[in-house]
Amino acid sequence: MVDNSDHDQFGVAFWGLTEEQIALLRPHGQVLATEAGQVLFQQGDPTCDFYVVLDGSVELVEPTAGTPRSLGLRHVREIVGELNLLNEEATYLTAVVQQPGSVLSISAEELRSLIRHEPGFSDVLLRAFLLLRSHLIGIGAGLKIVGSRYDVDTRRLLEFASRNRLPHDWLDVETDTVVEGLLQHFGLVPNDTPVVIWKGTDILRNPTNAALGQLLGLGDELVPDEPCDLVVIGAGPAGLAAAVYGASEGLQTVVLEAVATGGQAGMASRIENYLGFPAGLSGIELASRAMIQATKFGARISLSREVVGLRQAAGTYVVTLADGEEVVASTVILAMGARYRRLDVPGEAELERSNIYYAATEVEALECQGKDIAVVGGGNSAGQAALFLAERAHQVFLLVRGGSLDEGMSRYLVDRIGQTSNIEVLTGTEICELQGKDAVDAIIVERAGLGERRRLPIQALFIFIGADAPTTWLEGIVALDPDGFILTGLDVKAAAAWESRTRAPHLFETSLPGVFAVGDVRSGAIRRAASAVGEGSMAVRLCHLYLAELRGPSVA
Numbered sequence: 001m002v003d004n005s006d007h008d009q010f011g012v013a014f015w016g017l018t019e020e021q022i023a024l025l026r027p028h029g030q031v032l033a034t035e036a037g038q039v040l041f042q043q044g045d046p047t048c049d050f051y052v053v054l055d056g057s058v059e060l061v062e063p064t065a066g067t068p069r070s071l072g073l074r075h076v077r078e079i080v081g082e083l084n085l086l087n088e089e090a091t092y093l094t095a096v097v098q099q100p101g102s103v104l105s106i107s108a109e110e111l112r113s114l115i116r117h118e119p120g121f122s123d124v125l126l127r128a129f130l131l132l133r134s135h136l137i138g139i140g141a142g143l144k145i146v147g148s149r150y151d152v153d154t155r156r157l158l159e160f161a162s163r164n165r166l167p168h169d170w171l172d173v174e175t176d177t178v179v180e181g182l183l184q185h186f187g188l189v190p191n192d193t194p195v196v197i198w199k200g201t202d203i204l205r206n207p208t209n210a211a212l213g214q215l216l217g218l219g220d221e222l223v224p225d226e227p228c229d230l231v232v233i234g235a236g237p238a239g240l241a242a243a244v245y246g247a248s249e250g251l252q253t254v255v256l257e258a259v260a261t262g263g264q265a266g267m268a269s270r271i272e273n274y275l276g277f278p279a280g281l282s283g284i285e286l287a288s289r290a291m292i293q294a295t296k297f298g299a300r301i302s303l304s305r306e307v308v309g310l311r312q313a314a315g316t317y318v319v320t321l322a323d324g325e326e327v328v329a330s331t332v333i334l335a336m337g338a339r340y341r342r343l344d345v346p347g348e349a350e351l352e353r354s355n356i357y358y359a360a361t362e363v364e365a366l367e368c369q370g371k372d373i374a375v376v377g378g379g380n381s382a383g384q385a386a387l388f389l390a391e392r393a394h395q396v397f398l399l400v401r402g403g404s405l406d407e408g409m410s411r412y413l414v415d416r417i418g419q420t421s422n423i424e425v426l427t428g429t430e431i432c433e434l435q436g437k438d439a440v441d442a443i444i445v446e447r448a449g450l451g452e453r454r455r456l457p458i459q460a461l462f463i464f465i466g467a468d469a470p471t472t473w474l475e476g477i478v479a480l481d482p483d484g485f486i487l488t489g490l491d492v493k494a495a496a497a498w499e500s501r502t503r504a505p506h507l508f509e510t511s512l513p514g515v516f517a518v519g520d521v522r523s524g525a526i527r528r529a530a531s532a533v534g535e536g537s538m539a540v541r542l543c544h545l546y547l548a549e550l551r552g553p554s555v556a
Contacts, residue, residue, distance in 0.1 A: 046091075148174050240261065370393070
């Protein structure tokens, strides 16, 4: 196998362990002799062991249709493993012994038990695994998604991979010169795309998100006939906080998420005003850390699980999924977040599946290299996106309907935008038309009240103009406000289910006792990641109070 420029970029410090740390690990594993060419684990394995190289070296490689790609070497006292050891995903790497010697082998289950009891080592390991995951994403290791930029299913798969922080590479049939030969190798033609290539040999033709998630081991399998204490619907900041606090406080906790962990915050390129992270962190990193934390405490997180129904049954709540499965729980926390709004202007419907985006992640940023783009919105999400995309784009037009950025954006973002030379802010401005044949190539904007119109040639459009409630499936089940957001607390005191109760609804309790709503989906919520985390953690305390009612004397 060939060594190449994709070897480790972070240095020994991130992968290496001290002798003291290795001594801590030794009682939890076994020392194994290794031989040159021996495979420790392969891409796609549903589980693998964690290794520390004691003697010799181990090469990390990625299987391909041709010569395997070398991703780096691990030497003496360096770890061999990836984030899947903590979140139980499939393995994204293949590890092959290059120089014979010995390794310390620890099972994934034993490793997870160890980090629960050794927080210091847990921090070291998590940092290394997150850095490696970022490295794999950055170099395009892992899944290969082959499809056209204009194809809606290609974009769906890319969004699913990006939002779930899955190592992947995108090969665009419109521009990538290697695609034709790759498709011929597998006996495919462009019309067969999108396809996902896995393990270098396996082909999935236009898989659903659920099928791809199942292949990669995203989330736990459910046990429908096993009641739990708490089911959390949604895995944004509010839902993940509820999962962490629920599981850590002894509640049997299941989390159901339709798309990916992180919610809208998970699509933020960088959050710089979150307490405890002065240098900022990406929404995906925040979600990844929270998911691992929740899993560490025993929460069961299932992704690609769309919820379509909720009903009462024999003192419990039954949550129905789109595939017909059901989860039974004593309490429910609704944390579905909100969905970004569309512009509703001429040309949007025809061009929406092209280069119009509602998130600004690394995938979208790569598409903006050297281009002129527009970002629409006056809130923090729009500001964060504009700054992030300005690092790659030639010119960013930030279109704001209000008269000033200060009306809806944090001061630190306003200041940074003002200091960024390739961001032009257009206040009091709205888009009135999108132009283009197969993709947006220009927008027509108008100054409010003046009738002045201007044509802006662009190659990508990002929309962050507010959110709608994803609560259609809850109509007639819980009380909603006129905009579809869930009413809670004293706003539902007059609901029929509360007429016979001797207490008022708790702060985040809905019109159904024992069902709580937190985060952006709640009517009157403050749409910030920190407030969502606070609401999710507080709701768990209220779940305990409700469970005490079910299991003991009534709580007034």
